[in-house]
Structure formats: C-alpha cells, structure tokens
Amino acid sequence: MKANEILAQARQENRTVLTEIEAKQLLMQSGINCTDTRLAATKDAAVKLSEQFGYPVVLKVFSVDITHKSDAGGVKVNLKNKAEVENAFDAIMRSCKAAVPTAKIEGVSVQVMAKSGIEVIMGMIKDPSFGPVIMFGLGGVFVEVLQDVAFRIVPIEKSDAEDMINEIKGKKLLEGYRGQEPADVACLQQMLLKLSDFVNTTPEIEEIDMNPVFAYKDGAVVVDARIILSTAQASHGLRAA
Ligand code: ADP
Ligand code: MG
DSSP states (O other): OHHHHHHHHHTTTOOOOOOHHHHHHHHHHTTTOOOOOEEESHHHHHHEEEEEEEHSSSEEEETTOOSSTGGGEHHHHEEEEEHHHHHHHHOOOHHHHHHHOOOOEEEEEEEOOOOOEEEEEEEEEEETTEEEEEEEEEEHHHHHHHHOOOEEEEEEOHHHHHHHOOOOOOOOGGOOOOOOOOOOHHHHHHHHHHHHHHHHHHHEEEEEEEEEEEOOOEEEEEOOOOEESSSOEEEEOOOOO
C-alpha cells in the first residue's frame, strides 16, 4: 500500500496508532531499512510465513489494542522450527488475552530474527514550541535510565546528523567496545536524514518510535517501529493514543 493509503485506512478506522506492519511500510517507503514483517491470522499461516522467510523468526502479537507488545507477553524471538512457532503462537495468544482481555487480536506478525547488533533508537516527537524534533540514542538502559539522547529540530542536515551521534555520552559503544564490531555510523546518519525527510513531508504524524534499531559494521535495520498520528485532522472520536 502507498503511504497515503496506509494513513487514510487508519483514519477511516478511527485509529491514531499504526500497526508495526504499517509503520515499517511507511519507513521502508522513505528508504529506511526495516525487517520485512507480515501478518499471519492463524497458526498455520504463521508457520507458512516462517518457512517462506526461513528460520529463525520472531512472532509478535498483532493487535491495534496492544502497542507495547512485550509488556503483554506478545513477543517471542529466535524461533527455530515449526514446533517452536506453533508453541509461540499459542503462548502469545494466551498471555495477551490475559494481559489485555478487551484486546481484539488479529493474529501475529512474522519477521526474520535479525542478527544482534548495537542497539540504538531513533524517533520523532512534537515539541509544543519547536514542532517536530528528531531523536537519537543508544537503546535499552542508556535511554531508559541514563536518558542519553540527542535531539534536533526538523529538518536536519548532514552536519546535524553527525553532531547528534557525536554528542551522546555512550558514543564509544558505537566505535567498537571490547571486541564488539563498530557501528556503521554513516548509515545511521543517513537513517536520521531520511527520518527527517519523512517527518517533514508527512505532517500528520505526531510521534515515531524506532526501538530498537540494530546497527552493524555494515548497515542497520529497524526491528520495531511505532507511529502515532495526530488527532488534529481527524473528523470524529479517535481512540486515545
Ligand atoms: P515492544 O512492542 O515490546 O517494544 P519489540 O518489537 O521491540 O516489542 O520486541 C521486543 C524485543 O525483541 C526488541 O527490543 C528486540 O530486542 C527483540 N526483537 C524484536 N524484533 C526482533 C527481530 N526481528 N530480530 C531480533 N530481535 C528482535
Ligand atoms: Mg520495541
């Protein structure tokens, strides 16, 4: 689906939260590399998709009512065969129904298990006075506990992208720490620039969360993405984000 069709469909369904699949489609169309992620409505479909992708795969709950998927027990990683996919499907359904009894669960999303890399996050929030602001940081504990993140007002230029990556305190981790491979910083800069372009040309987006992005020696990939639309252009009763 084209970007405007994805946005129109969400509007039509009175949704402000896009699904992981929709969010990744929009980002991919903006040139940002994401794991190819598909919907499986049934256990059999999940197995079929897993075999098409090739193991190991990741299954995640697919529900417009569950945005923080692992909190609800909705993410199973490193599934290596049919039996593991079948068990994961059942486990996800069981825990998500228990965690969010009112959720309408449409199935699971299936994607390849990306090899591990240095975890970073990128995103966009709208500042009440500055408007859209791009964010970059290291993933996990660095953002949650240390709040080690850099911000820039959209649109950003190449030098801004460089500065953002340079100014985070944990920057050394990107340079290859304790035998770990360094991150492809040029690729991360490009991703930030593409994100800025996307935000700049899509004003109806309120918030973007690419968390995590795995950075490698060569390249990087978004493994989870969340996009929230603004309520301003909606005509009637949106569900709260
Ligand atoms: P949540 O909605 O809870 O943020 P995520 O999609 O981020 O769910 O998945 C939780 C964690 O699972 C991620 O932080 C990441 O470590 C791992 N993960 C998710 N997708 C993949 C993938 N395709 N390959 C490897 N690891 C993944
Ligand atoms: Mg996530």
